[in-house]
Amino acid sequence: MKIGIAETTFARVKMGRIAIDEIKKHASVKIEHSVVPGVKDLPVASKKLIEERGCDIVMALGMPGPEPIDKTCAHEASQGLIMAQLMTNTHIIEVFVHEDEATDERELAWLAEERTREHAQNAVKLLLHPERLRTKAGTGQREGFKDAKPLKT
Numbered sequence: 001m002k003i004g005i006a007e008t009t010f011a012r013v014k015m016g017r018i019a020i021d022e023i024k025k026h027a028s029v030k031i032e033h034s035v036v037p038g039v040k041d042l043p044v045a046s047k048k049l050i051e052e053r054g055c056d057i058v059m060a061l062g063m064p065g066p067e068p069i070d071k072t073c074a075h076e077a078s079q080g081l082i083m084a085q086l087m088t089n090t091h092i093i094e095v096f097v098h099e100d101e102a103t104d105e106r107e108l109a110w111l112a113e114e115r116t117r118e119h120a121q122n123a124v125k126l127l128l129h130p131e132r133l134r135t136k137a138g139t140g141q142r143e144g145f146k147d148a149k150p151l152k153t
Helices: 015-026 039-051 068-088 105-128 130-134
Strands: 002-008 030-036 057-062 092-096
Touching (some): 002 015, 002 105, 015 030, 015 057, 039 068
Parallel strands (some): 002 030, 002 057, 057 092
16 A cells, blocks of 8 residues: 655645654555645646555645635645546545644644644545544544534434
8 A cells, every 4th residue: 555645845844744754653554755836736746646656545735825815726726636536536635734724833833733643644544444434424523623523413
């Protein structure tokens, strides 16, 4: 099994290093790593990791800025990642940390690390242990910030 990591130089945290560290804690798999300039480059990088480098799942890591144009670029990148998933029939875990999600740089760095680590665990579960995800269905899981409580039915 092989996990692909696609990250950007635009991010202010080395999210790829964090993801690789976390994956190695939970699985013995090969890892392919690709670095591109920005979030709009992640769809093709992810697709290439799947088609050219044989990855079974990919994490696409990025940190869009706080400006309206950054939101638009993140949306377009997200759409591209969805298209790449459908074209390859392979999961691409989008891990975006928007700079305006945090109140200061310390919280932003913390959020980037937490969200990346939790999604790395999700990638391992999705690839190797899907039954572990089944037990979490409907429980309000959140990556980075505190989990939401499930609603009573």
